[in-house]
Amino acid sequence: MKIAFISDIHGNAVALDAVLKDIEAKDVDQVVVLGDLCYRGPEPKRALELVQSLNTMVVKGNADEWVVRGIRDGEVPDQAIEMMRTEQQWTVDKLSNEDITYLENLPTGATIELTDQIKIHVFHATPTSLFEMIKPTEADEVVEANLMSEASADLYLYGHIHLPYVRYINGKTVANLGSVGLPFDGLNHASYLIAEGEGADFTVGIHRVKYDVSQVIQKVNEAGYPNPNFIKQVLGQ
Structure with a gap:
């Protein structure tokens, strides 16, 4: 069995197009999506439709929760909250009521069989939180306590931090998909x-896909995205 795991699309449908094309070329058996589909990118609707077209397991991320119910005080830095709420409303305005209901009803985690002997526990941030950040530099005991609570699993995969890595702790594997x-x-x-x-037996690997970032910036400008400098800074434009 070969499974591709993707997450933190954030309305960047151009990047998602490239990733799905790369996945298709690698002849995988299944694609699993670990959240943050629409918010903070220029094409929230198209990104969501691409994910839905996969007809596969999708778990909820914090950005999906924000689209559904807004951003609460204390969830982001005070200096950023006004702009992030403006971005959230912009995203909501691009989606239908059915889209919002879809995001609201997503599960927060799942256990998947890679083989009859290997189980993978997947979630967005931690098994109990959509928001907590477990970074690659955390001590083993912190990773174990926060990410590895499902004792029956052999691999633990998550998104949220946008920093890809693979670690091995006490005979088990923990990895972040990146974004x-x-x-x-x-x-x-x-x-x-x-x-x-x-x-x-198994292998776990991070894959990087180059795509035309200038297309994304063009779409940001054409769509009138309310915080274009954030996206341009992250994408190095």
Whole structure:
């Protein structure tokens, strides 16, 4: 079984197009999506429709929750909250009531069988929170306590931090997918992860996909996105 895991698309449908094309070329058996589909990008509707067209497991991210119910005080820095609320409303205005209901009803996690001997626990940020940030530099005991609570799993995969990595702790594997639409590691290539297994054997790898970032910036400008400088800064434009 070969499964591709993607997350943190953030309305960057151009990047998602490139990732899905790359996944198709790698002949995977399944695609799983770990949240943050629409908010903070120029094409929230198209990004959502691309995800829905996969007809696959999708779990909820914090940005999906924000689209549904708004951003509460204390969830982002005070200096950013006004602009982020403006971006949230802009995103909501691009979506239908059915789209909002879809996001609202997404599950917050799932356990998937890679093989009959290997289970993967997936979630957006942690198994109990859509918002908590567990960074690649955390101590092993912090990672274990916050990400590895599902004892039956062998692999633990998440998104949220936009920083791809793979770690091995006490015989188990923890990995972050990075971000399709807004990578925070200084490389503006879309990031996703493939897990492949047979029996008790498996591989986990981060994949980076180069695409035309200038198309995204053009769409940001054409759409009148309310915070274009944020996207341009993250994508190095």
